[in-house]
Amino acid sequence: MSGAGPPVWAEWLLERLLPARDRETVGGDLREEYEEFVAPHLGRLRANVWYLRQMISFARRCMQEGGTMTKLLAVSSVITLLCGCWLALMECLLRHPGFEARAAVALLVAAAGVATLLVRFLHAGVRRERWLWTVAVALMGLGVFSFARNARAAHFEGFVFIISIVLVVQGLLMLTTLGRHSGPGRIVARA
Amino acid sequence: MPLGIFQLTRTQIYVYIVGMADLMGTFELSVLLAILRLGDRAYGRAVLHQVQESLGRSVAAGAVYTTLDRLEQRGLVHSKLAAGTAIRGGRARRYYAATAHGSRALTEAKETLTKMWQGVKLPVAVKP
Numbered sequence: 001m002s003g004a005g006p007p008v009w010a011e012w013l014l015e016r017l018l019p020a021r022d023r024e025t026v027g028g029d030l031r032e033e034y035e036e037f038v039a040p041h042l043g044r045l046r047a048n049v050w051y052l053r054q055m056i057s058f059a060r061r062c063m064q065e066g067g068t069m070t071k072l073l074a075v076s077s078v079i080t081l082l083c084g085c086w087l088a089l090m091e092c093l094l095r096h097p098g099f100e101a102r103a104a105v106a107l108l109v110a111a112a113g114v115a116t117l118l119v120r121f122l123h124a125g126v127r128r129e130r131w132l133w134t135v136a137v138a139l140m141g142l143g144v145f146s147f148a149r150n151a152r153a154a155h156f157e158g159f160v161f162i163i164s165i166v167l168v169v170q171g172l173l174m175l176t177t178l179g180r181h182s183g184p185g186r187i188v189a190r191a
Numbered sequence: 192m193p194l195g196i197f198q199l200t201r202t203q204i205y206v207y208i209v210g211m212a213d214l215m216g217t218f219e220l221s222v223l224l225a226i227l228r229l230g231d232r233a234y235g236r237a238v239l240h241q242v243q244e245s246l247g248r249s250v251a252a253g254a255v256y257t258t259l260d261r262l263e264q265r266g267l268v269h270s271k272l273a274a275g276t277a278i279r280g281g282r283a284r285r286y287y288a289a290t291a292h293g294s295r296a297l298t299e300a301k302e303t304l305t306k307m308w309q310g311v312k313l314p315v316a317v318k319p
Contacts, residue, residue: 005280026256028275028282029235033252035278057253 004044006034006051017058030054073173077116080139080170083163084110105142109167112139116174136174143167215300221245222258223297226268226287234273234284235259259287267293 005011014030015023030051039047087106091099112135119132147164150157215223225241226233239255262268268287275282289297 022256022285024275024282025235025272025285026252028279028284029239030252031282032276032279033236033239054252057251058256059253 005031007048010048010051010055014055014058017055026058073170074117076166076170076173077113079113079166081110081113081117083166084108084113087163109139109142112170116170132174136171138171139167139174140171143171215296218242218254219258219262220297220300222255223262223267223289223293226289227294227297231286231288233287235287238287262293263287266290267296 011027011031015027018026034047034051038050042050084106088103088110091103091106115135143164143166146160146167150160150164221242222238225238225245229237229241235252235256238259239250239252242255243250259268259270263270268289270285270287272283273286275284
């Protein structure tokens, strides 16, 4: 079978999930399997699902390759993402005065979680960005601010306490795991 | 009467500990056997097909490539790149072959399994 191969975005994503050594060979093997065997037998839609399943199996492999800190970072990123989404949803539902700004901040927190996960898995070319450090410091600042404000508030709210701790942990893990500055505008990746 | 570990010599203890740790799992064994069966046609996709056929179930590509990497790191297989075909978009193929150490490990694994199964009749009877 010739013509359309796997989805272009999926191939692009897979190539960035894989270490440089396997990028060409594994991508080629999966494309060959997709075109010669899977798509003719299963049809295009189910073949695309098959391709996604293979991608996930490599994501798990990437996850297993990192150290404990990197795994912790992936877990904390998911928690940060969920916290951000939940906070934004609650702000939109309750609609207290000034909820728009707080919902926007909550969505930014969720975006930071997504961005960290992407950096963790798509390790090509993004480690050199300074914005990682900025995001990490911003998350920690937001966490400390929320913690202090909650501590001074008349009603101590447990979920705000938990989320503020999550943000500080996320920021610390980002600073220690994703990379370190070795000069102006350059970050060296850590194993 | 079975020997306790404290009754073994230092060499025997070494063989006991290292030998058992070096034993390959079923999946590693099936990947290495697939490479042997395929001979000079053993590249990633062919190994994946062969493993699926021998295990009789669908296997994720990630699991096979992870195992191939591990086997290569342990010196049981080696690999070399070859030119790709048009259907692969010109991407190279990585061909795998068992090393002498790999062949020896397979032989040892087979002997160990044979010894382990000695005296056990199939199908294994379970007493209620």
